[in-house]
Amino acid sequence: MNAASVLARAEAAGVRFVLDAGRVRMTSDRPPPPDVVTDLRQHRDDVAHLLALREAVADPGEHDGAEAVALAAHHAAAAHPHAYKPTDPDPLRDGLLAAAMRRPPAWADNLAEPSRGSVCASCAGRRWWGDRLGWRCATCHPRPRDYRPSGRWREVQT
């Protein structure tokens, strides 16, 4: 039994969970069945992690939402019936990769050129331009018509 099913079974038994400074607090109108309590103890850390993810996903201001969703899906999924193969669908890997490829619309480090696969976190664009001041998304921050670079500038497509 994985943490997601332990959590679902406990909630179906009337147990309510609150995260309080990283600690899980449980309340219930009636004592939960002993096996539910045993399962919760066995999966305590994973259940706490799932509850934290659930809160992160519910918060619209959470900028790591894509990563949190991928982790929640990973923890909710049943164990793989066979050994992992790189070609298998992997929501955790894909979610982490998508989160890693998100770039802000602009940043001040001109050495941090956007890499292949980078997408703008604001518009999902893949065209960037950079000069000695840094890099910008070409859609969110297009080069001004009267742009006069004081040094080299480049445009890249990711």
Ligand SMILES: [Zn+2]
């Ligand atoms: Zn953009």
